[in-house]
Amino acid sequence: MKSRTVWVPVASVALGLIAAIALLRGSCIGKSEQRADARASSLKRDIRELQRSQKRLQADRLRVVLASQQSMSGMSGKNDARESQVPSSSRGSRLRRVSPQERLLEIVGNLERYMSDEAKDGVWARTREQEFEKAFKEESLQAVELVQVTCRTTICRVTVDFGNLRKKRSSATEIGRLAVFKGTELFFHAGDQTAMRGEYYVARRGQTLPAPPPL
Amino acid sequence: MGRRWFATIAIAGALVAGLVGLLFQPVEEARASDAKRFPGTLCRANTISQQGDLVYNMPAGAVANNYDSAYRHVICPVMSDLSHATSWGQDIWLHDNNNNPNYYIYCYLYEQDPLGGSFHQSNWVATNSTSTYTGKVKLSTSLSSYFTDGVYYWYCALPPDDSPLGKSAVMQYFLSED
Numbered sequence: 001m002k003s004r005t006v007w008v009p010v011a012s013v014a015l016g017l018i019a020a021i022a023l024l025r026g027s028c029i030g031k032s033e034q035r036a037d038a039r040a041s042s043l044k045r046d047i048r049e050l051q052r053s054q055k056r057l058q059a060d061r062l063r064v065v066l067a068s069q070q071s072m073s074g075m076s077g078k079n080d081a082r083e084s085q086v087p088s089s090s091r092g093s094r095l096r097r098v099s100p101q102e103r104l105l106e107i108v109g110n111l112e113r114y115m116s117d118e119a120k121d122g123v124w125a126r127t128r129e130q131e132f133e134k135a136f137k138e139e140s141l142q143a144v145e146l147v148q149v150t151c152r153t154t155i156c157r158v159t160v161d162f163g164n165l166r167k168k169r170s171s172a173t174e175i176g177r178l179a180v181f182k183g184t185e186l187f188f189h190a191g192d193q194t195a196m197r198g199e200y201y202v203a204r205r206g207q208t209l210p211a212p213p214p215l
Numbered sequence: 216m217g218r219r220w221f222a223t224i225a226i227a228g229a230l231v232a233g234l235v236g237l238l239f240q241p242v243e244e245a246r247a248s249d250a251k252r253f254p255g256t257l258c259r260a261n262t263i264s265q266q267g268d269l270v271y272n273m274p275a276g277a278v279a280n281n282y283d284s285a286y287r288h289v290i291c292p293v294m295s296d297l298s299h300a301t302s303w304g305q306d307i308w309l310h311d312n313n314n315n316p317n318y319y320i321y322c323y324l325y326e327q328d329p330l331g332g333s334f335h336q337s338n339w340v341a342t343n344s345t346s347t348y349t350g351k352v353k354l355s356t357s358l359s360s361y362f363t364d365g366v367y368y369w370y371c372a373l374p375p376d377d378s379p380l381g382k383s384a385v386m387q388y389f390l391s392e393d
Contacts, residue, residue: 097363100328100329100330100362101330102363103361103363104328104330104333104362172334173325173334173370176334176336177336177339182339183339185336185358186336187336189332189333190331190333191332198332215363
């Protein structure tokens with residue numbers, strides 16, 4: 001009788017544990033299957049999305065390269081910035097991989113489109129342009145010259161001639177730290193490696209530069 | 216009494232097994248993210264001629280301007296793991312020990328194009344220039360990632376040594392990426 005009293009609870013402990021483990025395993029396996037299914041359908045969606053966007057991306061990239069080349073050669077391309085934004089289909093894609101050269105063209109193309117599309121705040125733009133002109137006259141920059149400055153509402157493009165290539169390489173960051181640039185985010189584009197000129201795209205104080213096309 | 220005790224043990228055993236199972240349940244895969252902290256001693260002079268004016272490990276783990284007459288400029292490399300990070304947070308801890316209100320620490324964060332010609336520069340961040348002594352300060356900035364395979368670094372200007380108050384230094388800096 002006594003041995004029965006002992007074994008019944010022991011058996012119930014064992015059964016309880018077995019039941020708990022079985023439930024747990026079932027729950028885990030069920031969840032893993034659900035996750036695997038969700039992941040598979042998500043991947044299928046991604047593949048379909050990538051296939052759809054592939055052609056559009058190729059066309060867009062070509063347009064970006066052409067726009068960038070136009071802007072670098074002094075032709076102010078008046079492309080529709082909204083149209084030439086990187087397609088939404090590429091957003092969230094983790095597989096897009098562009099070379100550093102292509103990426104640079106994309107960035108510059110994007111900034112140029114942003115500039116050509118943005119309305120001009122006449123008062124601010126003129127004031128800021130004068131600030132740059134004055135700063136480049138007053139600062140002791142040796143052979144470095146301000147070629148052109150163009151401001152819109154939230155961004156300016158400052159084109160600088162460095163005189164010689166050695167100067168360009170050593171001075172680009174130093175010029176970016178002049179007082180006239182303080183309080184701003186900026187992007188410097190060296191342009192053609194053989195050219196003496198470079199361009200600073202400078203955000204308005206309190207603003208940021210437009211987001212680059214997503215990678 | 217003994218029966219009750221065994222029944223209690225049986226229920227408790229089942230509950231413990233259940234709880235252990237819950238604790239070890241696989242969780243959703245976390246998004247790839249990373250965060251790192253770097254000592255100021257990783258910084259070096261922006262120009263080689265100023266390297267001798269810097270002092271390392273005074274205070275510990277920091278780089279400081281040991282020169283008593285002028286700013287010295289340092290660059291501090293930021294090592295990134297994620298080549299396609301979508302968001303960044305960067306902090307830098309500084310020790311501004313110069314008592315002259317005309318001197319303060321200011322820093323920029325840079326992203327450098329792998330081709331070498333182009334760069335992306337953050338808005339500057341600076342210790343309080345209106346007060347005479349700022350002491351330990353944390354400055355923060357961020358840059359959205361522009362380049363394919365770009366690299367990041369801080370550029371900081373350290374005021375001259377203002378002994379006996381002390382030297383101005385980069386103590387450490389921090390990167391989080393997601």
